[in-house]
Each structure stands twice: as C-alpha cells, then as structure tokens.
Amino acid sequence: MRSKVVLRRVMAKPQVVIGLIGVLALLALAYLGPLFGQYTWEQKDFTAFRSPPGADHWWGTTQIGQDMFAVTLRGMQKSILIGFLVALISTGLAALVGAFAGYFGGKLDKILMWGTDLLLVLPSFLIIAVISPRLESGSWLMFVVLLASFSWMITSRVVRSMTLSLREREYVLAARYMGIPDWKIIFRHVVPNLSSLLIIDATMNVSGAIIGETALSYFGFGVRPPDVSLGTLISAGGGSTAISYPWLFLFPAGLLVLLVLFINLIGDGLRDALDPGSTS
C-alpha cells in the first residue's frame, strides 16, 4: 500500500518521467540498436576510413574503418554496465559500513569512521590512475571495484548518523529485547528505513560512476583496448581529430551527456519526492 503511494508521488514528478523515458530510450538504443546496424563493432571496412556519416555507415567510420554506430553503442553498453555495477556496489558498501558503525558504536564505529575519513582525503582520481597500470587489459571488473571503493564514503557518513537515531526507536528496541540477532535487526529494521536515501544515492552514483569511468578511460587509465567505452571513444575522437572529423567525437560525447543528464533528472526528481527536507 505504502509503496503504491510512494510510486504515485514519484511518478508525479515530471523530471522522473522525462528521465526514465530518456534512460530507457538510451538503454534500448545501446542494446537493441546493434541488431539493426549493418556492421558489428569488430568489423573493419577497409574501403572507408574516416568516412563521414552516410547511408552505408550511419555515424561514419573511425580511422581504422570501424563502423562508428556499432562501436559507439558497444562503448555505451560498457559504460552503462560499469555505471550500474559501481553504483550498486558503492551504495551497498555505504549502507553496510554506515549501518554497522552507527548500530554498534564504540570501537567498531571509531575504526570504520577513521577508515572512511582516510579514504575521503585521498585523491581518488590520482590513486586509481596510479594503480591502473597493474590491471591487466580486459580486467574491467577490477576497475569497477576500484571505482566503487572510492565513492561510498560520504553516503556512509550520512547512513551512520541516521542509524544513530534509528537505533533508539521502539521497534528496534523491541526487536532487540525479543532476542533477534544484531545483524538481522540491521538488515530487517535499520537498512529498509534508510531506503529512500539509498535509492537517491544509488541513482546519483550511476551518473557519478559513468563520469568517473569515462574520465579515467579518457587518459587510458580505465577501460583499455580492445575493450571500448564512451571514455576511450571520446579520447580517440578528441583533440585535433575532433576538429577535422567531428562525428568521431560528437556521437560518443553527446550520448554521454544525454545519459548523465537523464540519470541526474531521475535522481533530482526522486530527491524531491522522497526527501523533501533536503536542500541541495
């Protein structure tokens, strides 16, 4: 019943509706688009290098004859996948660390919060860039873990302070006096009560992670060849290439901006609907 009320309130926000339609359209483009293209992303057309968009190659071709339409969609798939995975892991980690630190307090709280503060001080972009030469090419999952492990700290502080007050609520006390183990209380009574915060955070994390991934891949510190992501494509099409062969830059960059924009719209609307007290 409550979920229906919340859903109706969320869907009444135009931002959420526009954002959802946009994200779904981009998802459809990324995953269904390649079925309609005439070329696969691995194919090279040796008769067309850097040819502008046309009837044969819809979005033109790259300097080695790859079909830009196929390559860009392939890159978008990877960027979306990384974005969603990072958001999932990072929000989960934030909820876990924050809830445990807040619920148990004492020494565990001190240790966890000290670690959180230390990670907050470290320049994440620099650290991931320095570690990246160690990752073998193709091991993008490790890259996901790295990105996620540097993006959960602020949320986990918020989760902790909210848990501190939830801990004293009657239903939590009641559960504790009934002898329910602590971890069960955390997962059944504390975390669900933070769900609106966590949903908003996860949404915002998706766009943050996509920007982080593309930024690192832009310098070759993230996704690496033969894999492609929007970041590697923007990097390949950027610089002086972008001036003479704009389609190599504009298609991946445009899709990236649209993707981030629509996800931010959803996050913004969710915040308005679920967390009206927040100001920023």
Next chain:
Amino acid sequence: MGTYLLRRLLSSVILVAIAASLAYLLAASSLNPRANYTGRQPPIPVGVVDSTLSEYNLNDKTPLLERYGTWVSGVVQGDFGKTWDGGSVNQQMGQRVGVSLRLLLIGTLLGSTLGVAVGAFAAIRQYRISDRAIGVASFVVMAVPVFVLATLLTIGATGLNGAVGHTLIEYTGEYNPALSGVDQLLNRLNHLILPTISLCLGQIAFYSRIQRNMMLDVLGQDFVRTAQAKGLSRRTALVKHALRTALIPSATYFAFAFGTMLTGATFTEKIFGWHGMGEWLVESIQHNDTNAVAAVALFAAVCVLVAGVLSDLLVAALDPRVRVS
C-alpha cells in the same frame, strides 16, 4: 582561534604525509621505471640499467621500504628526487606549479564569485523565466564532463577563427614566445580564455545551485523582513543580511568544489596544452615515473588541505557563532 589553527595545521601536515606516502608506495609498487630502458636497440646491459635506476632511487630490485626511506629523507630536505631520465623533479615542479596555480586561482575566484552571484540572482527572481533558465542551464552544465566541454570549446574556437579568417581565440599552449611587452601580455590573456571557461563553468553551476537553495531558505526568514522594516533598502537587506547568511553553507562546500576542480584542471591542461601539474601526472604515469607521480600527489594533497583550511576560515569569518565557540 590561534590554538585551533595550530592544531588544524598539525593534523593537516600529518594527513599530507600519509596521503603522499601512500601515493609513493602505490606508485613505487605498481609503476615500472625499468620499462623505459628495456626493449631498446641496441639493448642496454642489465648492469648499466640497474646502476642507473639505483642512482635515481627507482630500482625495483631495491626493497620497497628502503626506496621509500631514501625518498622520505630527500623530501624532508626539500629534494623530491629524480625523474626516470635523471632530470630533477624539483626543477620541473618549479616550472609547473606556477602554471597550475594560475589556472586554479583564476578558476576558483571567478567560479565561486560568479556562481554565488548567479545563484543569489536566481533565488531573488524565483520561478521567473531567468530563474528557470539558470536552473536548466546549470543542470545541463553539470552533466557535461570537463573533457567534453574543453573539446567542444576548441571546436567552437576553430570554427570561429575560420569564420573570422585569423586566430581570434587561441586554444593551444600558454603563450606565444615570439611576442614581447604588451602584446605578450594580451597574448597570455587570450590563451587563458578557453581554459578558464572550461574550468569555471562547472564551478559556477555547482555554486549557483547551492547558493540558490540556501538563499531561498534565508529569504523567507524574519530577520530579512525586519531589516527591511527598519528602513534598509531592499538591496542592502538582501546583500548584507540575506546573502551573507546564505554564503555560509557555500563556504563549507569550498574544499569539495576545489577538489573536483583539481581533477578538472588535469583535463584542461592536457587538452589546451598547458604544461602544468595535471598534465605531468598523466605523462609521468605513462612514463612510469615514480618520483614525479609522488610529487604531484604531494602537491594535490597540499592544495586540498589548504582549501579545507581556507574553507574553515571563510566560515569563521562569515559566522560569528563559530568565532565565539
């Protein structure tokens, strides 16, 4: 205030030391300076490579902690070590820090003041067309990463230059060494235009969103109405009473915004061909240059912590309650 600042300084120094040490250890264990010397034609004998690397304190056959010890004893005396090809890190840093600081300083000043002004303006005109336009624009700008924005700016500049027929806006490098005097100064300013825009735009969007929300909270409060009832003009009431109070939360975000700009500066420097610290970071990782990476990390940590202290000082200057307690 004095003891507070002293304690703050001490903890900052410790944090900088931890951050730089961690960066050094990570860089020393994951980068491989030896790769610069192997695979050459004719091949360099292993003994020669070893002795050269040892001389630069980059030899991976020396235990990590020993290398770290040498590095720390150098840094304490103000010597940041050697680059992979034997150059002095200090010398490179001396050239690059100024370049980066100039960009960062201009970006911070313009970004925060314009952002606050735009946000306050939007709040005063809430729900009018100008407010909505600013809101949409800042939302869109926040979705555009710096490297996309910078590339778009170069495309725009070349288009404009082509249309005018000569180089109206410069988009590579820092200055033209062939010029001198006033021409040189104007040329430097011209080179600054695009990097400044690409750094500032995101900052303006960020600050304007915060400032608008904070200003709206304050505008409805009694003390602003009282100030106007006492006979202050609307303008004075808004600037002296409302804006000042609403500035406090923005000031607390200062350190955070500076951190994002530091990352953004890396892209700006790289794309516009400025030889600053950010460009150096990228190049030194690609060249497996451990000592240079550590130096950039130290610089970044110092910058972020200085921004943190500045942000605290700003809050203290704006909020009397902080000064009293």
